[in-house]
Amino acid sequence: MSAELNDSGMRAASDQTAIVALCGSRAAESLRQAEADLTLAGKVVLTPFLLSHLSRTPMGPPERDRVRALDRARIAIADEVVVVNPDRYITDSAFEEIAFALQLGRPVAFTEPVTVMGLRSQFFDAFLSGAKTIEVRRLDPKRLALRPGEIIRFDSGQRSLLARVTTLRHAPSAEALLSGLDASAVVPGADRDELAKILEEIYPGLFDVPSPMVAIGINMVGELPIDEPSRQLPAGCSITWHPGPPPAGIPVTGAAGWLVDPVDGRVLVQQREGAGGACRFALPGGGGELVDDGDPLATLSRVAIEELLVEIDAAIAVYLGCQIITGHPDLPEPHAKACFLVPISLYDPIGPAIDDPAGRTHRRFMTSIGHAAQLVVSGRAGGHEASAALVAARALGICVDKPAPAGFRDDGDAVPVTGSGESR
Incomplete structure (x- = not known):
């Protein structure tokens, strides 16, 4: 693919190769594999600074701050972001980079599939605002496989959000789970009895026969961008x-x-x-x-x-x-x-x-x-x-x-x- 420059020195939009910023794991092999896959798919790939470089380049606080700023600059330059998440785990720094990408409206994808769950519309905005920090579900094989540090995608109608698992609390029954659980963290403003009624509505007969449950602690990352033109901030802002x-x-x-x-x-x-x-x-x-x-x-x-x-x-x-x-x-x-x-x-x-x-x-x-x-x-x-x-x-x-x-x-x-x- 050729890339001709227009009067401003930018590639013509009709002939522009997509730029992808990698973030997530600093494991060299995983990053190199993702870089190879995306390059062979015809994309320009921006890779993060690898930990293997540290043997030749010592890093103190100023250097780490500089690398962090450059990581954000790569995301700002890119058209999309791909998160390298081997074993579905992401680091704290990757959490911050994904949140930054979402705030800029960049599409975000993952090298390993993330767990997807449906979410009632009335809970979506409570999650995004930080008023809801725990999700309660029946414990099935998909939720049993969850581990702290991985990403979940919650879908609600035409909207989707990403959240990181912080804690998992398993219980043999809904009654056992509700004991000691902060109901307002599940449904803002609710007490234990109100939460029990909501769970009974979602899972009819839940309190009649013991059923394993899980309380999933969540750290919100952000809402996935909707496919629509976004208003641009000043360059560098x-x-x-x-x-x-x-x-x-x-x-x-x-x-x-x-x-x-x-x-x-x-x-x-x-x-x-x-x-x-x-x-x-x-x-x-x-x-x-x-x-x-x-x-x-x-x-x-x-x-x-x-x-x-x-x-x-x-x-x-x-x-x-x-x-x-x-x-x-x-x-x-x-x-x-x-x-x-x-x-x-x-x-x-x-x-x-x-x-x-x-x-x-x-x-x-x-x-x-x-x-x-x-x-x-x-x-x-x-x-x-x-x-x-x-x-x-x-x-x-x-x-x-x-x-x-x-x-x-x-x-x-x-x-x-x-x-x-x-x-x-």
Whole structure:
């Protein structure tokens, strides 16, 4: 296959050979076999630094950090990622590389088949958000073969996610398994009796005759990308999702919000006017200012009023986690944006954004959380952040699973939103 260069020096898309990044095991023989198989299949293969090189190249912390950065650079360059997982086991570093690949929207495949399980749709987003960390199943030969350190793929409708097995607890019966099991880690918010009812619904007669069971502890890797065009980040920039406070040393420089209407279950997506009249969608949010006194929720409340003319109920805001942004042209050092789910309490009529020198009006597009993720979450469509927002909204009793039809909401309220529907 020839590869002609276009004016920008890039291969023409119609004649481009796929680039594959290998990750996972550092076992030289397994990596070389995968490299050979993929090369003979007509692909360009990027291989990781092998441990066998260490006999000639001593590595201290600076060198290890450099190799880790190069591993991520290989994934960012590649069109797809292949994980070398002999005996179906992956290392901690491979876990991080797979998660990074999924956050960039890269397809991920494995040299050894992974275990596949079906998953009810109501549990999918709880898994992704980290609210669910244990899966309970009947113990059959497939689950008996599971080992800590291997990957499971959970399928739910058109969506799939990857998770790593951390612990396995076998029990001779459901009763024995439930003893000492944290029910809320299986079904968020559930107690033992509620979990027993759910298991009885899934496995009728489960408590009548003893049946071996297994509790599978899970460490979430991420959602597999959907086959759709993804919005591109600036060159060299990456965004990762962190479900808790940002790691030590990473400053919080701004905030973003999933602003949800408590009446109709839709979230607000800002339609911003760009250069030449072009429009793009974004979550409401922005950088902190002195008036916010270092409080990211105050930043979000201020931006909601200034740019979208809505008031939010900060008193019941739910902190979801933060975006860790690295390599952005405006701020290359790692920094965090705190993310919240917050109910909207009042709409004013849409108008020019306050303090915008250009006097632009940013329209309010209202849609489902899932659709909002596809519009605004670069490289993580339907991923961790949107799933955390869904779980938080459900916990507040907001009808996000059956929202009103999507559309613009540019008018104001005669009275504040109450959540009862009376103001509509």
